[in-house]
Amino acid sequence: MTDTDPLVRFSGVRKTYGTFEAVKHLDLDIGRGEFVAIMGPSGCGKTTTLRMLAGLEEPTAGEITIDGKRMNEVSAHDRDTPLVWQSLALFPFLNVKENVEFGLKMRGVSKPDRHGRAMLWLERLGLKGFETRRIDQLSGGQRQRVALARSLVTEPRMLLLDEPLSALDAHLVIRMQGVLTRLQKELGITFVYVTHSQSEAFAMADRVVIMGHGEIAQIGKPQEIFRAPKNRFVAEFVGRNNILPGKTPGQEIVVAADRMQVSASDPGEGALPAEFLSEEFAGTGIICYFEGPEGVELKAQVTEDQLENLAPEPGQRFWLTWAPGAAHVMAGT
Amino acid sequence: MRPSDIAFRLYLVALFTFVFLPILTSMVFSLNSDRFPTVPLGEFTTHWYKTAFSRPEVWTAFGNSLIVAVCAAALSTALGFVTAYTDFRYGFRFKPAYLALALLPPTIPLVIMGLAMLAWLGRLGISGTLSGIVVAHTVMGAPFAMAICRLRLSQMDPALEAAAWNLGASQWRAMRAVVIPFCLPALISAYCLTAAVSFDEFIVAWFVSGLNKTVPVMILEILQGNVDPQINAIGTVVFLTSMALVIVAQLLILRKTNA
Known part of the structure; x- marks a missing residue:
């Protein structure tokens, strides 16, 4: 295993629900330390792709490997693929620190160690002093950062994000984009970011994957996709x-x-x-x-x-x- | 105040009077020195309470009711929660039928239920035992527990459980660490409500209790002998107990939920 090998590889992945083909055929490599945005209209298969990577859905056909290891049969809780949810899915009955500690607790990290690491991440994301707050006492932007801290506290090699900014006000979206790009550069880990928002994808990603009807319509750098759309679908989706x-x-x-x-x-x-x-x-x-x-x-x-x-x-x-x-x-x- | 507001308030007063006056009357007479329920009232006395609770069979009946209520409520709540969770989590072919069957017991006439339970528990050899009453009351309480748990689960973001798996929790761990804590107010509420159902239930208990009488069964047996203000005293205690349980249940259900 070398550093140039991709971290994630989808080969011929297909996912069907009954007669509905959510993902028709997917071949995609995601590199180490890469910020990849998967973008497309709703129902294009982008969220299904992310959920398969997290082990929340099992591919109908094909293979997903992480670090060269076949993941198809590995259950979600045995993977190191934390996800930032569209709804954030913070635990309402736990306070901020307990939320952040959750992943560590599940992995059997000792209590003092948990505390130390949670506090470190809370500080890193500007949430110092909010440890004992309840989730419903936080603003949208603060919740967002709790969700990020909760996912990153286990120091994963890859972070999955499912439209994490869709519920935020416009001015907060820009700020969170800054937070996310900075974090990704600092940590040097892979970000797989699913969104329907062109501005979010183009502003942050190294590489953009445009999906339509369960297939990849185009992969490229933001500028390439913007200036040289491969087909009508991409040209129309990108807009303007x-x-x-x-x-x-x-x-x-x-x-x-x-x-x-x-x-x-x-x-x-x-x-x-x-x-x-x-x-x-x-x-x-x-x-x-x-x-x-x-x-x-x-x-x-x-x-x-x-x-x-x-x-x-x-x-x-x-x-x-x-x-x-x-x-x-x-x-x- | 507008006339419609006044009318509404009057209506509420009338409603509550209608519902609670009989019980209130019973409470008043339980503290009245006259043997027969007549006005004007006699003197204030706690005599009937003292007499009632000096009888060992009253204590036994209360003990029986308590054991049955505690056990039946636990079983009903567990069953109700599991049923509600299967509905929340899984889609399967006969789900509407499954739910309809799960919610059916309260619609069965109690006499039929009592007779069926008597026949069935007799076969099992637990008719006339406290376990028999527990089984009967579990069947009767589970649908209520299920309804309460379903309501709470419907407020849960489905991503919450998946988020726990995603953070390294196995299915069982996620159930313990996320689903149950989220549903805890509903579980306590369901427990209180099913305990109250069991504590008050008379007809089915009368069929299956045999010599192990619960409080409502004992009340009727005293009443069959003669009119005795001790009934009012015991009834007041029963009413206050179940009222307290129902109020706790309601408070937990209506509490502002932060899903």
Whole structure:
């Protein structure tokens, strides 16, 4: 076993519930110390994949190995795969410290040792002084950190996270993203992060796995997935992409909204005539929506200044252009 | 106060009067010196309590009732919890039928239940023993315990138990460390309620108790002989005991739950 071998390997993994195929066929390697985000719409099989890794579901076919060891028959409590739950699943009848100590207690760690390690992690996550609080006396962000401390206190090689930030307020999400990336870098352990949120996945992950209909649609670095989606499913899921017919029949190209230029007069060849529909403020800029040829919806991101200059009226005609390098030709559909 | 509020309050007073007046009357007469329940009342006395509780058979009956209630409540609660947990945790083909059967006993007419128990326990050779009454009262109490435990389990995040496994707890360990602590208020509540059911139950106990009489059976036997204010005294004690159990049960069920 060397450090370059993957920590986790899914080979030909399939999971069915009756006639429903939650995961059709999954081949995926996850490296040591890697932050992998598994992303996809609901029902795409991402949570099932995570649960199989934690041993909460058994694959119908295929094999999951951790550190080269077959895990299919290993029950959940014998694995070292702590999970941060979407609901957090903190124990309401235990206080903060007892929650954090739980995993150690189950592993038979002595009481003084448990106490020391729990206190260390509580301090590390900024929860010092909250030891004896009840769970219902904590804020959302504090509960989140208790859940993290509870999972990390056993010093696992890998942490699984199932949409852990979905219940938080927007400003807390950004802060927790910082906490998570920092922790992952400091600990050097593998994070497997399941989410439907593109911004969370792209902000934190080294590698993003996009799943759709129980299969992997694309794996790559966030930038790759954003700029070079492999197919229509990924391009649409990632969003803010224009999907246009390519030069040859059946071919499609993708132009990201922030690489689309809008002009009020026809600049000549290659420009796409489009009627303005509406605009939407989107944090980084303003997304303008247009109706292009054959009713295709087009998006272009502009700055506030640009919007003022264009002063678009609904129904007004504009021309959209893009630099040749901005267009990405998709491999399949 | 609006007229509708006044009407509502009056309605509540009328309701509680209707429900509790007979019991209250019995309590009042238990402290009344006259032998017959008549107004105007005689003097205040604890005589009937002293007489009643100087009789050894009254103490025996209370002892029997207590043993039966303690044992039947424990068994009912255990059975009820296990049934509720199987419903919570597993999906299986005949689940609706399973649940319907589990909730059936309270709908069986008590006389039928008593006769059936007498026949059945007779076959087993425990008719007329305290164990027989315990079995009968367990059957009668388990559905109530199950209902209370199901209510509590429905408030439990299903991820809670899985979180325990995920943190290294085996199924049994997770049951002990997570499911039971989570359900503890419901378990105590179910215990109190089924103890009260057993303590008060008369008809089935009358069929199967034989010579080992419980308090309600003994009350009826005294009553068959003559009208005696001692009944009021014993009845008041029985009522207060079960009332206390039911109040504890209610407080635990209604307590603000933090799931």
